[in-house]
Amino acid sequence: MFKLIGLIICVASIAVVADAQGGVGMYLDIPALVLLFGITLAGMIVGYGKQSIYYFKLAGKDKIPSKDLLPALNFFNYISRLTFYSSICAFFISSIVILINISELTMLGPAIAMTLLNIIYGLIFSFIIIQPIKHSILLNRLKADAEATASTQGK
Amino acid sequence: MNKLIGYLFFILTFAAVLMLNDYASFLIDLYSLLLIFGLVFGVMFLSYGTFAFSAFKYISQPVTSQKEFFLAVSFFDHLSNTAIIAGILGTLLAQLALLSNMETLPELFPATGISLISFIYGYLVSKFIFEPLKQNVIRNAKIGNINGLIQLHIDQNNSLPNGFVLMGFAAVIGNFVLLFSSFGSM
Numbered sequence: 542m543f544k545l546i547g548l549i550i551c552v553a554s555i556a557v558v559a560d561a562q563g564g565v566g567m568y569l570d571i572p573a574l575v576l577l578f579g580i581t582l583a584g585m586i587v588g589y590g591k592q593s594i595y596y597f598k599l600a601g602k603d604k605i606p607s608k609d610l611l612p613a614l615n616f617f618n619y620i621s622r623l624t625f626y627s628s629i630c631a632f633f634i635s636s637i638v639i640l641i642n643i644s645e646l647t648m649l650g651p652a653i654a655m656t657l658l659n660i661i662y663g664l665i666f667s668f669i670i671i672q673p674i675k676h677s678i679l680l681n682r683l684k685a686d687a688e689a690t691a692s693t694q695g696k
Numbered sequence: 697m698n699k700l701i702g703y704l705f706f707i708l709t710f711a712a713v714l715m716l717n718d719y720a721s722f723l724i725d726l727y728s729l730l731l732i733f734g735l736v737f738g739v740m741f742l743s744y745g746t747f748a749f750s751a752f753k754y755i756s757q758p759v760t761s762q763k764e765f766f767l768a769v770s771f772f773d774h775l776s777n778t779a780i781i782a783g784i785l786g787t788l789l790a791q792l793a794l795l796s797n798m799e800t801l802p803e804l805f806p807a808t809g810i811s812l813i814s815f816i817y818g819y820l821v822s823k824f825i826f827e828p829l830k831q832n833v834i835r836n837a838k839i840g841n842i843n844g845l846i847q848l849h850i851d852q853n854n855s856l857p858n859g860f861v862l863m864g865f866a867a868v869i870g871n872f873v874l875l876f877s878s879f880g881s882m
Contacts, residue, residue: 543748547741554734558727558786562793621856629863647799653871654795660867661788664860668781669739676743676774683767684747 544677551669570658573631577662580627581620588619600674605682617675621667628663632656699755699828706824728786728814732821735782736775743774755829758836765837769850772830776822777857783818784864787811791868808872 559565585593596616599605605613639652714723740748754768790811798804 543741543745547738547743547745550734550738551742552738554731554738555785555789557734558731558789561727562789563797567793567796568789618856622859625856625859625863632863632867650795650798654792657788657792657795657867657871660864661785661792664781664785664788664864667856667860668778669735669742672774672778673739673743676770677745679767679770680744680747683763686763 544673547673548669555665568658568661570655570662573635573655573659573662576631576634577624577627577659577666580630581623581666584623584626585620588623589616592616597674600678603681604685605678607682607686610679610682613678614675617671617678621671621675624663624667624671628660631659631663635659699832702828710820722809723813723816725810725813725817728783728817731786731789731814732779732782732817735785736779736821739778740775744771752829754836755832756836758838759833760838762839765833765839766850768833769830772826772833773850776826776830779818779822779826780861781818781857783815783822784861786814786818787868788864790814791871795871804872 556565559568589596593616596609596613599609599613635656636653639656643649643652744751748771751768751771754764754771759765759768790807794804794807794811798807
């Protein structure tokens with residue numbers, strides 16, 4: 542329940558600020574999203590293959606095996622880094638496209654603004670989706686440890 | 697008590713600077729504050745759920761095991777990193793809005809100044825609220841020695857936001873160099 546509230550707070554605060562600065566529609570760019578998710582997904586499959594599904598399933602479990610904690614943290618750190626790399630790639634790709642095609646200098650500002658979207662998406666994806674999943678895995682594992690310790694002390 | 701005095705000093709210093717120089721009119725931006733605190737608390741609940749409330753106990757209560765240490769330091773690191781990233785995000789959102797609507801060069805300077813406010817807020821919240829709290833956890837810790845692997849993970853968590861911050865600023869500065877040079881040639 543609290544996690545849902547957290548998600549709503551995050552989305553609402555971004556939406557309010559985006560709306561105040563000229564509308565949410567200005568911040569939507571499908572090609573940038575495709576590039577970000579495509580590169581991240583590809584990197585995930587290359588790096589971890591089928592195991593990546595297992596690590597995402599772990600996020601929903603209350604009891605995480607002790608041996609899986611550090612590999613899972615590594616996995617989510619890797620995904621976070623991948624979003625960072627894909628943001629850089631997408632930023633440079635859109636910069637190159639814009640600089641090659643620009644014909645009028647007054648259009649440069651709005652065109653550059655579109656390149657910034659790639660970085661914004663990377664930041665949001667990494668810090669509002671991937672990092673919270675990673676930290677909830679860490680919390681669940683340590684909670685399970687604390688419960689186990691308490692039960693052995695009770696005996 | 698020490699914490700209270702310290703935070704009072706922070707607040708008084710900033711209040712004095714704002715009042716003495718009459719900066720308050722342009723250094724206070726409610727939307728930036730909303731974004732920083734909204735994202736920090738939102739991500740905190742999203743990551744830690746109800747545990748977020750009890751994690752603050754480690755500020756005064758010493759951690760006694762490696763696992764508690766890992767959790768407490770990760771918690772405050774996570775909040776600190778989120779505050780900086782929220783600041784960068786606010787700056788980029790404002791930059792995007794200003795670049796999309798800009799028509800002349802003189803409009804660029806005040807709008808850029810305003811866009812940087814959220815970065816300052818994020819940085820202040822991160823370095824003057826969450827970093828001291830993390831240092832409290834480290835100072836109070838009653839553990840023999842920290843596991844190398846745990847330390848490595850804590851370091852890894854920190855290197856990522858630094859990369860994002862650098863990337864955000866490189867993008868912003870690069871764009872301005874490009875814009876200034878293009879306006880100069882017009």
